[in-house]
Amino acid sequence: MRALGLTSRHLAHVIYSSASSRTPKGVAMPHASLLNLVWSSPELEPKRRTLQFTTLNSDVLLQELLSCWRNGGLLVLVQEETRTDFSALLEFVWRAAIGQLFLPLVALNQFAEVWGA
Template sequence: MNLLSSSPGDSAPKRTLQFTTLNFDVSFQELFSCWRDAGLLVLMREETRADFAGLLGLVKGEAIEQLFLPYVALNHFAVVWSAHPVLLPSLTEIYTAGEQLQATPVLRAFFEAHPKAKLINQYGPTETHVVAEHRLSTDPSTWPRFPPLGRPIANTRLYVLDDHGQPVPFGAVGELY
């Protein structure tokens, strides 16, 4: 089922798959990122969410460009793809979160076969922000086994202090300043 949110006469809207259920917080990221870009939201049947061969067919048939998959689902998607390799030329952005990203051989092979698809590793939410992300390089062979979530902020120092504002020993509990 497609939900079009762009106005007639616009160029082709970016097609985003609504993978997560509406009870999951990431569903709002799928919805709002799609609508922000005046995109087209593609809904799927509940059965397809558990049938990754069917999901591959849906992504290909609906020309999905933007996809949000938890890491465990993304890796399984790549495993199923390796058993049923189909080219998904429309994919341009794949977001993953929920667990630590691991650049498995099958995941690397999937992205090598889909050079237009960018992998964005996200983490969040925390007390101070909604999400942090790191866009991996276009060459999967250069990805570390455990890709980062970003890089340190330049010219910034953080301190862990005790109740009196004094630095605590390494590994001790304190407040972040």
């Protein structure tokens, strides 16, 4: 990268999202943001299993992938029907021995309600 004159401020990737505002927009992520996202994640025990919960067009996807792989972990995929049914998801997390899970606040609240019941 240095030979090309690239720095941590240069673009790493672009995602297109409308999740929070319902208005489509592009989000440009520089290398520095991506590195901060990954390296600010706690260092986990090797081989920890991470559930890939978010959709492929989510900015959180890279946090799930890279924080998992950074520690030599295993990424566990879940079917859409299970991902959207929080009772089934709780059972899946338990059965699959998931050690790391990134949930948006709305999903976390629903997951906690099911867990509490």
